[in-house]
Amino acid sequence: MRLGIIFYVFLFVSTNTWSASSDLKPFDFQIESNQPSNVTQNVACGFPALETSSDFAVFAAGAYAGRKLSFQIDQSGHEATQIDVAVNSPNKPVVLMLGAYEPTVWNIGWSKNTQILAVLISGYHRQAVAGLEKNTPQLISSADNHGPCGYFYVTDSSLQKLNPMARRVFGKAVNMIFPAENGRVIIGDALQKDTKLVTSAQISPAAFYVKDAPMAGAVGLEDAVRKGILRKATQEDADLWVDSIIQNSVQQDIPPIANRTLLKPPSPRIYNAYVVLKAFTYPAGLYGAQSVTFMIPKGVPRPIGNPGHSAIYDFNTLKCEGGECGPRMPATGSVGPR
Structure with a gap:
């Protein structure tokens, strides 16, 4: 050594x-x-x-x-x-x-x-x-x-x-x-x-040092949790996202399409995931293995700054942004008329 x-x-x-x-x-x-x-x-x-x-x-x-x-x-x-x-x-x-x-x-x-x-x-x-x-x-x-x-x-x-x-x-x-x-x-x-x-x-x-910038990377995330700006996400938060997407689709009153499988909404990954509780600035360095998942509840302002490669699940718009967003698996039995 x-x-x-x-x-x-x-x-x-x-x-x-x-x-x-x-x-x-x-x-x-x-x-x-x-x-x-x-x-x-x-x-x-x-x-x-x-x-x-x-x-x-x-x-x-x-x-x-x-x-x-x-x-x-x-x-x-x-x-x-x-x-x-x-x-x-x-x-x-x-x-x-x-x-x-x-x-x-x-x-x-x-x-x-x-x-x-x-x-x-x-x-x-x-x-x-x-x-x-x-x-x-x-x-x-x-x-x-x-x-x-x-x-x-x-x-x-x-x-x-x-x-x-x-x-x-x-x-x-x-x-x-x-x-x-x-x-x-x-x-x-x-x-x-x-x-x-x-x-x-x-x-x-x-x-x-940029004095008004948040601490960078994982240290910045931990600091935001201590201050009550973020909290760790749970499976209930991920399930709520899926339910919200399904409910929004029902409300749009879209009829089924023949011979087309409807896809189950992707569930956010809760590993290294956070729920934004109040105004927040993304810390620097959220790239590659340092990227995380953010969920933004209704009524909470969208964070400012650069999220890097992190995934953003915004309940205000019901849109997901980031590399992990997109279809993953078909919903069982969700097909149009035969």
Whole structure:
């Protein structure tokens, strides 16, 4: 089993590239024992003050997403993620290309004598940077913010975009790619047990939380249950939906159709299902395996926000929306005249 070792490091002051800023603090970064918006946007795709002819390494890092967080940093309806970045290049200055598809906070720290000249951050949804000192040039260019460089993210299927982007922005190709795993990545040389890291206290990951948004994913659902906004659905709720659909069909006074089987209304799945009790905003991240079922009783307002892949059974309209909606099984004996 891999053993994680957490290093609580101390701030060093040096006359070299180690910053003497009082805003620096120790950077806690977990390394394994077997380890071999607040930014002012540039209007152009590049770093005018950066000497592209100088000797520096271009390092790219990222993933589709980092580790999930229980909050949002944008209004995409996607759960925010975080990637902790430890930069260790004491022998050569570096520029960084960081990219993720999902909305991501990049939390950056660095080792003694490591000099970060510039950082280009990209992705599809919102990207944000914490930990860097404010005087470090950085450019965020994502699909969501219509950035001047377009967008990229660092996954195995999108690596072909990296060298053209690096040449455009930094005047040279990428020297090395460092894939992030489990929300963390080491860029440059491997960290040793005595490697000491620092980060800036000027901007923390919490600065990017969308304060008026509900907590994301399962945590947001649990929070809504505690507040009495949702309750867990029961089989009685599912049966009531079926009865309501049947009753509505009877009230429409539709005669039977010859040789056509009438379908029994689909019953909502009650596994991971909730009844909405009052005004509610869908939490972010309800996609794939994280999707759920919502039932909206008569008189309750339809929730706002993005339900993701969740199924919505609305008793006000008697309509179901979502992937699980649709016919499932014929009702026994429900056929027209022979």
